[in-house]
Amino acid sequence: MNIKINHIAKIEGHTGFMASVIKGDVKSAKFEVQEGIRLIEGILIGRHYKDMPTIAQRICGICPIVHNLTAIKAIENAMKVEVSPETVKMRKVMEHAQFIHSHALHLFFLSLADFLDIENDLDLIKAYPAETVKAVKIREYGMAIVKTLGGRVVHSLRNEVGGFKKVPTVEELQKLITNGEEILPVAMELAAFFKTIKTPDFSRPTEYVCLKTKGEYAIYDGSVISNKGLNIDQQKFEENFHELQRPKEVIKRVQRDGKTSYMIGAIARINNSSDQLTKNAQEYLKSLEYNLPDYNPFHNVIYQMVEVIHCIEDSIKLLKQLTHENLENALTKEYVVQEGSAAAAVEAPRGTLYYWVDIDSKGYIKNVNIITPTAQVLTHLEDDIAAFIPGILDNDEKAMERKMRAFIRAYDPCISCAVH
Amino acid sequence: MDNEVKKPKIAIVSLTSCEGCQFALLDLGERFLEVAGMVEMIDFRLLEDLEDPGTDLDIAFVEGNPMTEANKKTLLSLRKRSKLLVVIGNCAAMGGIPEMKNYHEQKQTIKHVYKYIQGIENEEIQEVYNFVKVDFTLPGCPINGEEFLKYLPFILENLKSGAEIPQIPDSPVCVECKKNGNRCLLLDKKPCFGPMILGGCDSVCTNSNMACQGCRGLRPTANVKAMRATLKNMMTDDEFENTTEIFGLRDDIEKWEADHKE
Numbered sequence: 138m139n140i141k142i143n144h145i146a147k148i149e150g151h152t153g154f155m156a157s158v159i160k161g162d163v164k165s166a167k168f169e170v171q172e173g174i175r176l177i178e179g180i181l182i183g184r185h186y187k188d189m190p191t192i193a194q195r196i197c198g199i200c201p202i203v204h205n206l207t208a209i210k211a212i213e214n215a216m217k218v219e220v221s222p223e224t225v226k227m228r229k230v231m232e233h234a235q236f237i238h239s240h241a242l243h244l245f246f247l248s249l250a251d252f253l254d255i256e257n258d259l260d261l262i263k264a265y266p267a268e269t270v271k272a273v274k275i276r277e278y279g280m281a282i283v284k285t286l287g288g289r290v291v292h293s294l295r296n297e298v299g300g301f302k303k304v305p306t307v308e309e310l311q312k313l314i315t316n317g318e319e320i321l322p323v324a325m326e327l328a329a330f331f332k333t334i335k336t337p338d339f340s341r342p343t344e345y346v347c348l349k350t351k352g353e354y355a356i357y358d359g360s361v362i363s364n365k366g367l368n369i370d371q372q373k374f375e376e377n378f379h380e381l382q383r384p385k386e387v388i389k390r391v392q393r394d395g396k397t398s399y400m401i402g403a404i405a406r407i408n409n410s411s412d413q414l415t416k417n418a419q420e421y422l423k424s425l426e427y428n429l430p431d432y433n434p435f436h437n438v439i440y441q442m443v444e445v446i447h448c449i450e451d452s453i454k455l456l457k458q459l460t461h462e463n464l465e466n467a468l469t470k471e472y473v474v475q476e477g478s479a480a481a482a483v484e485a486p487r488g489t490l491y492y493w494v495d496i497d498s499k500g501y502i503k504n505v506n507i508i509t510p511t512a513q514v515l516t517h518l519e520d521d522i523a524a525f526i527p528g529i530l531d532n533d534e535k536a537m538e539r540k541m542r543a544f545i546r547a548y549d550p551c552i553s554c555a556v557h
Numbered sequence: 558m559d560n561e562v563k564k565p566k567i568a569i570v571s572l573t574s575c576e577g578c579q580f581a582l583l584d585l586g587e588r589f590l591e592v593a594g595m596v597e598m599i600d601f602r603l604l605e606d607l608e609d610p611g612t613d614l615d616i617a618f619v620e621g622n623p624m625t626e627a628n629k630k631t632l633l634s635l636r637k638r639s640k641l642l643v644v645i646g647n648c649a650a651m652g653g654i655p656e657m658k659n660y661h662e663q664k665q666t667i668k669h670v671y672k673y674i675q676g677i678e679n680e681e682i683q684e685v686y687n688f689v690k691v692d693f694t695l696p697g698c699p700i701n702g703e704e705f706l707k708y709l710p711f712i713l714e715n716l717k718s719g720a721e722i723p724q725i726p727d728s729p730v731c732v733e734c735k736k737n738g739n740r741c742l743l744l745d746k747k748p749c750f751g752p753m754i755l756g757g758c759d760s761v762c763t764n765s766n767m768a769c770q771g772c773r774g775l776r777p778t779a780n781v782k783a784m785r786a787t788l789k790n791m792m793t794d795d796e797f798e799n800t801t802e803i804f805g806l807r808d809d810i811e812k813w814e815a816d817h818k819e
Contacts, residue, residue, distance in 0.1 A: 146606040149576055173573030173624030173655075174677060179666035180657040188803060191770075195654045198577025198699065242583070246604065257605040259593060273586040280584055288765030290584055291577040291699045295765045302766035385676040542606065553575050 140526075142538055144171070145545055147247045147258075149199055150552025154541065156526060166523040168515060172556040174387050181505045186212050186298065186474075186496055193492075193507070194292055196557045199242065201292050202235040202283060203485040204554075206357070211492040212298050214372075214479030216472070216500075223459070223467040224300045229357045230455045231286050231296070232483065233448035236356065238279030238290075239486040240403070240441040240448075243549045244331070245272035248438045251543035252334045271327040275445060278313075278320040282452060285309050300469035310460050317453040321417070324446050328421050331442045336435040337540070341524050343432060343517065344393065345405035348484050354406070354413040354447060356484045363399065364409055364430065371482040374491050380508060388555045391513040398517035401488025401510050402549065403440035404431065415454075418447035434521060435547045441486075474500040485510050487549050511555035518548055565615040565716060568600035570635060572628040573655070574621030577699040578646035579603055585702045592709065614639040615716050622648040622655050623688055625678045636689035640716060645705070647698035647772050649685045652805030654698075656682040660802050684805070693722050698772035698804055701758050725757050727777045730769050734760035742768050748791040748800070753779035772804040781813045 140156045153169040177196055181189055193208040194201035206228055213220065245268070250261045262269045280290045285305050287293030295302045346367065348359030361377075362368045369377055380389040393399050407414070408430050411422055422443050427436060478495035488510030495504040522544060529540050571579060582589050583603070593604075600609040617639040623632045636642050647653045658666045659682050667679050685691060693712060695705055704725075711722045730751040734741070737760050742749040749768035751760070755776040762769050775781070788797060801807040 144602070146602040147604065151571075171625070171627055173622070173628060174667070174670070174679065175573065175624075175655045176658055176666050176670050177654070179662070179669040180654070182669055183661060184799065188799070192654055192657075192803065195575050195577070195698070198575040198580040201575075201577065242580075246583075250606075256607050259598060259605065262590060269590070270587070273590075276584070277586060288767070289761055291581050294762050294767045382672050384673040386673075387671075387677060389671075 140534065140537060140541070142542060145542055147250075148546055148550050148552065149197070150550070150555070152550075152552045154522075154545065156522065156541075158526060158530070161527055161530060163523040163526050166519045166526065168388075168519065170386065170388055170552060170556065172387060172552050175557060177557045178505050178507055181502050184502055186216075186494075186500045186502060189494070189502060189505070190297065196507070196509075197551060197554045198291055199239050200235060200485050200487070200551065200554065202231050202287065203483050203490050205293060205296055206232065207481050207483045207490050207492045208494075209296060209298050210481035210483065211479060211494045212496065214481055215477040215494050215496050216298075216475050217477060218299055218472040220300055221466040223462050223464060225357070226455055226459055226462070227286055227301065227304075227464075227467050228296070230452050230459070231283060231293075232356050233452040233455070234279040234282035234286075236279075236448045236486050237445055237452070238276045238283070240445050241272050241275045241279065243486070244438050244441045244445075245269070245327075247549070248543075248546050249334070251539075251546055252336060252438075268327060268330050271323050271330075275320055275324055275327065275449075278316050278449065281316055282313055285313055297469055299472050301467045302469065304464040304467050307460050307464070310456050314453055314456050314460070317449055317456065321446070321449050321453070324449050325417065325421070328442050328446060331439055332425060334439075336433070336439070337543070338433065339435060339521075339525055339528070339544075340432040341521055342430075344397065344399040345408045345430075346393075346399050346401050346513075347406045347409050347489055348482060349410055354410055354415075354451070358483070361482060361489065362409065367393075371491070372480050374480055374482060374508075375493065375506070378491075378508070378513070380506075380512075388512050388515055388552075390516050391508060392516070398520050399513070400434075400517050401514055402437055403444050403486075404434065404437040405488065406484065407440045407443060414443065414447045415450035417450055418443050421446055434544065437547050437549065441549070474498075478504075487511060487551055487554075488514060507557055509551070509554040509557060511550045511552065514548065514550070515555065518545065518550070564595065564597040565713060566599050566612065567596040567616050567618070568598075568609070568614050568635065568639070569618045570600060570602070570620070570631065572619065572621035572632065572649065573624040574646070574648050574653070576603070576620070578620045581699040581702045582705060585706065588706060589702075592706070611638070616641045616643060616712060618643050618645050619649050619685060620645045622653055622682060623685055624655065624680065624682065629688060632685065632688055641692040641712060642689060643712060644685050644691050644694045645700050647696065647804050650694045650696050651774055651809070652682050652684050654803070656805040656808075657802050658682060660807060696725070696755060696773040697758055701761070703759075704757055725755060728756045729776060729779075730754050730756045730758065730760050730763065730773075732756055733758070734763045736760075737764055739763050742766070743787060743791070746791045748788050748796070750784065750800075750806075752787070753781055753784040770800055770803055771806040774806065775809050775813060779813070781810055782817065
């Protein structure tokens with residue numbers, strides 16, 4: 138029997154999926170990616186480094202901040218440009234905001250309907266108007282932060298190598314803090330709603346990879362670690378993870394040494410670092426009564442809700458600190474353009490994003506490599522579905538397709554990112 | 558009454574893109590959901606997972622670049638099915654970031670990215686208007702959500718009564734930039750394309766001290782010659798060319814210069 142899904146809707150980007158099952162045995166389970174190639178890495182070669190964050194963030198419309206910041210960090214590492222602590226703090230807040238509005242979009246508008254057996258979000262919105270308003274308001278807080286600190290939500294403007302072109306006023310920060318404090322209880326209410334959602338059962342032990350650092354839940358920076366003992370500096374990423382392209386495929390898959398697939402994203406981060414979450418996030422997590430380690434990808438959606446709470450709480454804390462600091466220190470100061478090559482990694486909402494860049498003495502890009510979360514997790518998702526299918530074979534074809542689509546959507550894949 | 562006035566049948570489709578323009582719409586939050594409630598959404602893959610019934614449409618909003626054969630097929634089919642086809646965003650309107658490939662290594666660009674290139678579509682990048690008639694364009698990278706809300710009533714009115722959809726005013730970014738109280742970047746020798754670019758974005762980039770790089774395209778009465786003369790002391794010809802490549806502006810500049818040869 139062949140199960141063919143032509144186009145998976147309610148995910149970022151275009152892909153289909155095909156599985157072949159013979160006598161209950163899954164012979165193949167594969168993505169059929171339909172995205173055109175934009176060749177971002179190819180067109181960056183020969184361009185001045187100043188254009189790289191502008192261009193790279195256009196890899197993705199839902200997570201442009203993380204592409205922008207990872208590009209900036211890689212360039213700063215390569216040219217040995219130092220930035221002020223105020224700059225780092227502002228970037229951390231922006232990353233939190235990225236998580237808040239991307240997660241809230243995904244968990245409510247892309248995945249929730251799957252758990253309620255609804256196929257059109259416009260029906261979901263009619264059925265749950267109060268929750269819709271909450272999800273929209275939570276997104277607006279995240280977007281307000283990005284707009285205030287970055288200048289625009291989709292494809293921000295103020296961040297650059299060395300700092301910021303313009304910084305907010307203390308009044309603008311205070312407005313955000315007030316907004317955040319109003320939103321936190323709203324997030325807790327939406328979280329309570331999500332707690333009542335019944336997710337399907339499935340479990341397949343795996344390796345969870347993410348960034349980790351001392352003193353905080355790692356998003357902006359950290360070493361690359363896993364629950365199977367991995368612990369490396371970001372600069373050593375490509376020595377431990379290998380990209381490979383299969384003929385005719387446009388997404389380059391990523392393999393850990395040992396050739397097994399691995400998982401990233403909210404579920405990975407929480408499994409690895411739940412004790413570093415903020416107070417309310419940890420309390421909510423505990424109330425879910427999930428036993429960690431948890432290997433059910435459907436829970437990724439609920440873990441995104443945990444991270445929304447964490448990011449709201451932590452962003453308020455960081456913003457309050459910033460109101461006491463000299464924001465002008467975040468304005469870009471002069472630095473020396475010099476040749477060099479280096480990597481950088483930042484946690485995107487969907488998992489670890491990795492950039493490597495090689496710059497010449499005049500600041501032109503000699504070479505660049507971008508490894509996105511979804512590209513890393515593609516094989517793992519296929520492996521998971523191959524294990525998931527035998528358990529749902531006693532459904533009619535339409536029902537099986539719906540369950541598979543729900544599974545894929547729970548991962549929150551970003552196909553445009555994966556192809557870039 | 559609602560049942561007497563049929564809701565317009567809408568589709569919002571993305572070809573090859575970052576989908577940022579769709580997110581710019583979703584980011585309007587309640588205001589977008591209101592619009593969605595006022596129309597019959599036949600196809601919007603970001604919010605619903607139902608099969609496109611393939612019915613005729615009143616308006617098809619197209620985002621992204623028609624890169625692959627599948628993209629082109631979708632585009633042609635949408636044009637056939639729809640009374641109006643509205644292009645949203647720089648990739649569809651001007652080629653976008655992907656068009657940068659045309660200016661340097663063209664077909665060879667792929668070799669920097671993939672080891673196995675057989676069977677992967679790698680055509681020259683072209684704008685949507687090369688394939689189908691476009692009834693209206695919302696420019697920008699991404700589009701301005703407010704601008705979408707501003708022109709939607711005119712687009713719907715055009716459907717109803719045939720009234721012409723007004724053009725986006727031929728006014729440079731500078732007008733909004735001045736209104737927003739910014740200090741002109743050109744005064745500080747920062748190369749900015751504002752004077753020759755179509756306004757309507759509320760000078761969002763210059764508000765953040767970022768020079769305009771022309772994502773909305775040349776305005777109808779742009780004076781590229783005067784712009785280049787102004788920029789002469791601020792950027793080399795190479796730097797000018799490189800910057801115009803980012804948002805697919807370079808081919809439009811070259812066309813202007815060819816059309817305005819003395």
